[in-house]
């Protein structure tokens with residue numbers, strides 16, 4: 001049976017939230033879906049493409065849509081729009097996989113998938129706002145391709161090639177240099193730096209998208225990173241599970257599983273990206289022992305409402321992907337039209353908290369310009385605070401007093417240090433507990449600690 005890129009969000013109306021479905025539940029329901037639902041245009045756009053080609057990531061890669069003319073064969077574009085987009089793509093090129101294109105509703109100019117992949121004239125009309133390199137990655141590059149900003153982490157940028165060119169990309173500045181891949185000498189220089197810096201315990205392999213490299217080439221790099229004794233974990237940053245999930249094949253997963261612990265961070269932004277293919281890709285990774293986390297970017301008109309973010313994050317949990325970060329869109333030139341006020345992100349998190357499992361709530365983060373690093377932003381639940389008490393607001397807006405335990409007093413009083421065990425201690429304990437209950441109203445006096 002042919003499988004369309006059918007979304008799995010909201011597939012099970014009436015199901016209890018606390019009961020995540022098994023994989024087989026998801027798929028049995030998916031398979032009852034008509035193969036060409038409104039969320040997928042595979043059979044409309046690519047009817048003549050065989051399943052073997054459609055399931056081959058290299059076919060998608062070779063057949064990426066990279067010109068406005070080709071794009072206009074799938075998405076209605078007026079002559080004026082085509083002229084505008086040609087101007088945009090001179091500065092910021094275009095690349096969309098057939099798979100990701102099939103998720104776009106061509107008849108909706110405000111389609112949230114379209115906004116991430118199809119250029120907008122605002123990329124050049126507002127391009128004076130922001131920075132080329134807002135995170136100052138060039139300044140923290142210790143050797144070409146290796147960014148070392150935080151003490152125990154380093155970032156390897158192996159290539160600037162990606163399956164799609166996301167319009168909100170932080171490394172948009174690299175696009176005009178064409179596709180590049182770090183040479184063997186450059187990679188060896190990065191590895192040498194990692195070997196010489198014993199404080200680095202976490203190596204992030206990113207890009208561009210590192211999974212554009214062949215599995216064997218990637219293995220030659222990962223295996224050498226794994227040999228560095230002080231590197232504890234390897235993380236891979238990739239958007240392939242979202243934009244070309246066919247890349248996450250058994251060969252890749254088997255290779256990655258050899259170098260455990262390997263973690264994978266991906267980048268779903270909208271619930272419609274959670275397709276059967278994407279779910280299967282994540283499942284293959286998870287079954288290979290590779291945890292999958294998601295880093296969304298908050299984008300105007302894409303996912304800037306609580307309702308969309310809830311559907312996205314709940315959908316991610318259903319495919320066992322952890323919503324990890326929600327990033328404020330960086331101050332990158334050519335992305336201003338997609339950026340939202342900071343308050344939007346805070347309100348989204350506030351709207352989610354209490355209304356869904358804490359597991360589904362990502363940390364909202366601003367990555368500071370000039371390389372200042374990540375700052376988490378949270379709604380303010382503390383209305384007032386003294387040494388004795390806090391005034392806290394809950395998710396429904398109700399206000400509560402909360403006694404602030406006096407650290408020194410309560411711990412010292414509740415801790416009994418005894419030099420020997422036995423009845424004497426038990427007697428002392430019982431006496432101490434009852435005194436505590438009477439004198440201080442401490443309900444949880446059973447937490448008295450005995451050290452012998």
Ligand code: SF4
Pocket residue numbers: 161162163164165166168169170171207208209238239
């Ligand atoms: S996949 Fe990542 S690096 Fe590549 S264009 Fe998209 S956001 Fe940028």
